[in-house]
Amino acid sequence: MVQVPEIPRGIPPRRPGDRGRRISDRHVRRARGKRERYPRHGDDAPSPRRGLRTRLISRALPQLSRGARVDGDRYAVRHTVTATLPSALVLAAGLGTRLRPLTFCRAKAAVPVAGTPLIRRHLARLAAQGVRDIVVNLHHRPDTIAALVGDGATLGCRVRYSWEPVLLGSAGGPRHALTLLDNQFFLVNGDTLCDVDLAALLGAHLARRARVTLVVTSNPDPQRYGGIISDANGWVTGFTRAGDARDAAHFVGVQIVDASVFEPLPDGVPTASIGGLYDTLLAKPEQVAAHNVDGRFHDIGTPADYLDTTRAVDAAEGQPSVSFGLRSVAHPSAQLERSVLWDDVTIEAGCVVTDSIITDGVRLVEGTTLNRQAVVLAPASLEEATALPGAIRIGELLAVPI
Known part of the structure; x- marks a missing residue:
């Protein structure tokens, strides 16, 4: 396995001296043993027990x-x-x-x-x-x-x-x-x-x-x-x-x-x-x-699908209609309805957020009003981001209609 810069830590690279044939560039090596075979018909399937490197x-x-x-x-x-x-x-x-x-x-x-x-x-x-x-x-x-x-x-x-x-x-x-x-x-x-x-x-x-x-x-x-x-x-x-x-x-x-x-x-x-x-x-x-x-x-194909799915699962699991991610906070005066807040979100005083998705690290300044918007920190590739239909740049944020 060849180390790839984009691979997250925890996916170990191939070390010098590892034995075995590499299947293709930047891919895992072939396990030499045969795969366990399940029967094509009739018998119960056995538990696969293969040696793992x-x-x-x-x-x-x-x-x-x-x-x-x-x-x-x-x-x-x-x-x-x-x-x-x-x-x-x-x-x-x-x-x-x-x-x-x-x-x-x-x-x-x-x-x-x-x-x-x-x-x-x-x-x-x-x-x-x-x-x-x-x-x-x-x-x-x-x-x-x-x-x-x-x-x-x-x-x-x-x-x-x-x-x-x-x-x-x-x-x-x-x-x-x-x-x-x-x-x-x-x-x-x-x-x-x-x-x-x-x-x-x-x-x-x-x-x-x-x-x-x-x-x-x-x-x-x-x-x-x-x-x-x-x-x-x-x-x-x-x-x-x-x-x-x-x-x-x-x-x-x-x-x-x-x-x-x-x-x-x-x-x-x-x-x-x-x-x-x-x-x-x-x-x-x-x-x-x-x-x-x-x-x-x-x-979960589109932001609208994602919002609908989140609402349906919230209802099925008895969760509140507004989802808060890790370390996300909202001022007591903020009004939030049927929205999803990811991690590290801050909603300041007087904000009104309805049917919206607020993603990681976003801070909504005092008095912001959003209705059916997906808000993200503006990505590095602004040309690609602002090409989305209805996209608006607001300081360091990008808002896109759902």
């Missing part, structure tokens, strides 16, 4: 950057762990372009939802269902994720990282991380939340002898979301784009896949799954299956 594990919590801090036991969770399931890859490398300006501050998976960072929600849910080994891929603002997660010990799992110097996409990312994953593994999008029974998903995948099984639900908005078309037996026959009039289910961002699907891809080459690799699989019958669920689904 300790230098591939983030042992120390990385240096914390502003807006991605863990104070004491703030994010600690209690776990009731069931039988061990296959490993998982959480896709968290994306730029989060649609979520700007929020992703000028943090990676998309690091944003707080009802007081808990999204990435920690994903990992806690995976661990609670028995997923012990988890890989998180990183590219944009990797420090904001690694600082919240570390080696995963506080979440009841072991977390390792797959660094992508170049974004590799929804299929290229898994290909790059294969050496850290089992022969079957869960693949989870880092920007959605959905309740999925992973043991049931694994069972359905093995029983069908599918190569990919996608978790789907009814499409909440076909004009906005593409969909998945399947036959009467649940085999996927095609994919639709947003606005397609055909009856198609909605992919919720959780799947289980066979590693062999990605192995033929060249490592380090950006590749898509839906709209690329998976479309190729459909040339043969019974390769990709659909697994229907009725669980709650939340998207």
Whole structure:
């Protein structure tokens, strides 16, 4: 492993004298042993027990950057762990372009939802269902994720990282991380939340002898979301784009896949799954299956989606309608409604903040009024930031309509 300046502390570099073949530039080395194989049908899946090279594990919590801090036991969770399931890859490398300006501050998976960072929600849910080994891929603002997660010990799992110097996409990312994953593994999008029974998903995948099984639900908005078309037996026959009039289910961002699907891809080459690799699989019958669920689904694609999701989770978990991050304070005379305050936020006297998102380190001066605004510290790349529709520079702050 070659040391990369952007990699956060806690993702150890390859040391001189390490043995083993390096798969690709700036990537983890191949584990020499065979991956544990789960049965294709019938027998119960055994617990994977593979030898792990300790230098591939983030042992120390990385240096914390502003807006991605863990104070004491703030994010600690209690776990009731069931039988061990296959490993998982959480896709968290994306730029989060649609979520700007929020992703000028943090990676998309690091944003707080009802007081808990999204990435920690994903990992806690995976661990609670028995997923012990988890890989998180990183590219944009990797420090904001690694600082919240570390080696995963506080979440009841072991977390390792797959660094992508170049974004590799929804299929290229898994290909790059294969050496850290089992022969079957869960693949989870880092920007959605959905309740999925992973043991049931694994069972359905093995029983069908599918190569990919996608978790789907009814499409909440076909004009906005593409969909998945399947036959009467649940085999996927095609994919639709947003606005397609055909009856198609909605992919919720959780799947289980066979590693062999990605192995033929060249490592380090950006590749898509839906709209690329998976479309190729459909040339043969019974390769990709659909697994229907009725669980709650939340998207965090845009600032408006993020605000809606935070409100829904706040309500479901009995949280107040205004979320306060770590060390955030508001003057008693300030009026706050249905808003989210990240870490180190200060709201001075007489401010009125409604349906807004105030991100890390922002100070609203006395008498500021905001309605449906996302406010961030102005990023270094002002040209890119001010190009956002309706963006206004206010001193050291940037405000963008939601």
